[in-house]
Amino acid sequence: MTRASVVGVGMTKFGTHDITLAELFAEAALPALDDAGVGRGDVDALYFGNTLGGMTENDTHLAPKVATHTGFGRIPAQRFEDACATSTNAFKHAVQAVENGIHDVVLVGGVEKCTPVTGIDTPEMTRIFVSAADRQYEQPTGITFPGVFALMTKRHMEQYGTTEEQLAEIAVKNHAHGTHNPRAHFGKDTSIEAVLDSPLVVDPFHLMDCCPFSDGGSAAVVVSDEYADSFDAPVDVTGLGHGTDLVPVSDKADPLATQAARDAAERAYDQAGITAGEVDFCEVHDCFTGAEVLATEALGFVEDGEGGPAAAAGRTALGGDIPVNPSGGLKAKGHPIGATGTAQIVELTEQLRDEAGDRQVESPSVGLAHNLGGDTGSAFVTTMEERA
Amino acid sequence: MTRASVVGVGMTKFGTHDITLAELFAEAALPALDDAGVGRGDVDALYFGNTLGGMTENDTHLAPKVATHTGFGRIPAQRFEDACATSTNAFKHAVQAVENGIHDVVLVGGVEKCTPVTGIDTPEMTRIFVSAADRQYEQPTGITFPGVFALMTKRHMEQYGTTEEQLAEIAVKNHAHGTHNPRAHFGKDTSIEAVLDSPLVVDPFHLMDCCPFSDGGSAAVVVSDEYADSFDAPVDVTGLGHGTDLVPVSDKADPLATQAARDAAERAYDQAGITAGEVDFCEVHDCFTGAEVLATEALGFVEDGEGGPAAAAGRTALGGDIPVNPSGGLKAKGHPIGATGTAQIVELTEQLRDEAGDRQVESPSVGLAHNLGGDTGSAFVTTMEERA
Numbered sequence: 001m002t003r004a005s006v007v008g009v010g011m012t013k014f015g016t017h018d019i020t021l022a023e024l025f026a027e028a029a030l031p032a033l034d035d036a037g038v039g040r041g042d043v044d045a046l047y048f049g050n051t052l053g054g055m056t057e058n059d060t061h062l063a064p065k066v067a068t069h070t071g072f073g074r075i076p077a078q079r080f081e082d083a084c085a086t087s088t089n090a091f092k093h094a095v096q097a098v099e100n101g102i103h104d105v106v107l108v109g110g111v112e113k114c115t116p117v118t119g120i121d122t123p124e125m126t127r128i129f130v131s132a133a134d135r136q137y138e139q140p141t142g143i144t145f146p147g148v149f150a151l152m153t154k155r156h157m158e159q160y161g162t163t164e165e166q167l168a169e170i171a172v173k174n175h176a177h178g179t180h181n182p183r184a185h186f187g188k189d190t191s192i193e194a195v196l197d198s199p200l201v202v203d204p205f206h207l208m209d210c211c212p213f214s215d216g217g218s219a220a221v222v223v224s225d226e227y228a229d230s231f232d233a234p235v236d237v238t239g240l241g242h243g244t245d246l247v248p249v250s251d252k253a254d255p256l257a258t259q260a261a262r263d264a265a266e267r268a269y270d271q272a273g274i275t276a277g278e279v280d281f282c283e284v285h286d287c288f289t290g291a292e293v294l295a296t297e298a299l300g301f302v303e304d305g306e307g308g309p310a311a312a313a314g315r316t317a318l319g320g321d322i323p324v325n326p327s328g329g330l331k332a333k334g335h336p337i338g339a340t341g342t343a344q345i346v347e348l349t350e351q352l353r354d355e356a357g358d359r360q361v362e363s364p365s366v367g368l369a370h371n372l373g374g375d376t377g378s379a380f381v382t383t384m385e386e387r388a
Numbered sequence: 389m390t391r392a393s394v395v396g397v398g399m400t401k402f403g404t405h406d407i408t409l410a411e412l413f414a415e416a417a418l419p420a421l422d423d424a425g426v427g428r429g430d431v432d433a434l435y436f437g438n439t440l441g442g443m444t445e446n447d448t449h450l451a452p453k454v455a456t457h458t459g460f461g462r463i464p465a466q467r468f469e470d471a472c473a474t475s476t477n478a479f480k481h482a483v484q485a486v487e488n489g490i491h492d493v494v495l496v497g498g499v500e501k502c503t504p505v506t507g508i509d510t511p512e513m514t515r516i517f518v519s520a521a522d523r524q525y526e527q528p529t530g531i532t533f534p535g536v537f538a539l540m541t542k543r544h545m546e547q548y549g550t551t552e553e554q555l556a557e558i559a560v561k562n563h564a565h566g567t568h569n570p571r572a573h574f575g576k577d578t579s580i581e582a583v584l585d586s587p588l589v590v591d592p593f594h595l596m597d598c599c600p601f602s603d604g605g606s607a608a609v610v611v612s613d614e615y616a617d618s619f620d621a622p623v624d625v626t627g628l629g630h631g632t633d634l635v636p637v638s639d640k641a642d643p644l645a646t647q648a649a650r651d652a653a654e655r656a657y658d659q660a661g662i663t664a665g666e667v668d669f670c671e672v673h674d675c676f677t678g679a680e681v682l683a684t685e686a687l688g689f690v691e692d693g694e695g696g697p698a699a700a701a702g703r704t705a706l707g708g709d710i711p712v713n714p715s716g717g718l719k720a721k722g723h724p725i726g727a728t729g730t731a732q733i734v735e736l737t738e739q740l741r742d743e744a745g746d747r748q749v750e751s752p753s754v755g756l757a758h759n760l761g762g763d764t765g766s767a768f769v770t771t772m773e774e775r776a
Contacts, residue, residue, distance in 0.1 A: 061762040082449060099488075
């Protein structure tokens, strides 16, 4: 079943961009319109994601601002914020809007600036990032997101025997994939030794187990199934599940389950009428190497506890059973918070069109994106397929 | 035509609340559930608005957080931010969700803390509020929102002869209405003399022309038309228009038109199949007395230029042709930014149920809410009617 189709995509290089949020978004949005072959006047609504702009640049009410700058200032425009899952929630609502005949052609995307170009130093930016953690029970302890995911990963190591070397294999794989992505923040290879020798951030994560924070924008043009055939190269959205779990971590029934992702995956697979085994490749939210382990298990690509060994065996690399993060993932491609979700949609679209160059998965029919927010309190799973 | 129905509402007193955002939201949400007669387990999704929490309390990713605290942590939860129109955008999406069969029963609402209980003093809070103004072209000039609306109001005075006394009449009327609202931030009468003698904030606005910023929460339970009859006292949402205008003010074709409101009103009237003349009362976004003048004109209740004289003649007071802000409006009831939009929905619901006590409009059939964001860059118009 098709819910909606993506008919155009665009994204900036992820890295450092010292231009305004509106300018940066336009550098993704206008190429997406060009890719779709639609003009500004054809766009009926904007679904927009940004996470940190209020805190980093005193810039809120961004939806009308970026709509004005991009040249369609009088269409309904709305901003979403759901931590690192921000722009996939915008995408969910964009898909629902065209699916239900509310709009015919919508632009969806996100933008973020997280590097020191905002004028904010690392300690202050660390305080801002942790705003997504529980304000009363987690922030006062001094925990940060590397700490949150380290707690979950340490427990996984204890429970299943996952090793630091297996985690490092994920970093090496994603950096290898990223060397083929010209828009990656860090498009260079690394090695197991380099990962394990990099500074310890929080046990068990070394610096090279952690994704960077990046500046970037991403965008997609979404139309209804009914309109899709009038565009070149539409790619269908077949499933889109949204799960929410309890916050803080201590309230979760089983932190290793990342239950929001399981709920989201179940909904997406059910909508698409597929099983995990039918997915040809995926983009998952590897903010830390340990998060990729948890994601591959929650999505059903491997059994619980097998995420580490599967990566170490090469099963999740390009050419493996289920290539994970052919784009390089958050780890190598980068993580501009509010732009990350729709950037995954960009990668799925390009892969399913066989336009991914040297990082192309072999003739994929079904792709999946997994985007989480906060301490896994929000999760979205999207399945996309070649148009029949 | 009915798009959806509101079957339960709740709100806190607006004023000063030194509890957490999640606690404050629960004090609106749980009464809304009780009013609807639904349990936590009956709610399928949360549509939530908050504007400033990241900047004032370093608290983002609030949708899962407030869902957890309110007792339904595993339903899809999303946060909207569109400046002062934040929770009406959440309401728009809640209405669309039930209208299109995505969910059966949804909770929608918003919360904000703007008073010094956040630990932030007035100059710093002023900087935070102005984040909704254009970051590149307006903020560097030092303009604040009183200044933005003063510019528009001065031009209205020049073009139409609107007077400071007419503006003061609006403050007096809304404070008089507010004396009948036990949840109003400032539920006491004022006088023309007191308004004109209050300190000048920015010409032509005296302190008493400006709404306060408040702490508060508001919430509503929304169900589809199909389900509404199984609830006591449903009130129908018949129209919901969303308009966006160019930002900054200098880009707008005609600042006095507040075009986003005109676009939103046209869409709402068209959906509801009514004209402005059929509306029995309204809640409008009177962040400043001048904003109420512009709103009554944009909504078609009076001719352009007649907003001031209409107020001075008592046409917009309780008992007049078209009572405006029977709740006291933002001016007297208060303005907890992200809670203001759904608080208007609460007032419409209570009025249409004839449950508004001493501020009750006489047997209303049709109510309208007008909520704007930023420099009028976002606007929402909602029409609600007694269920046939």
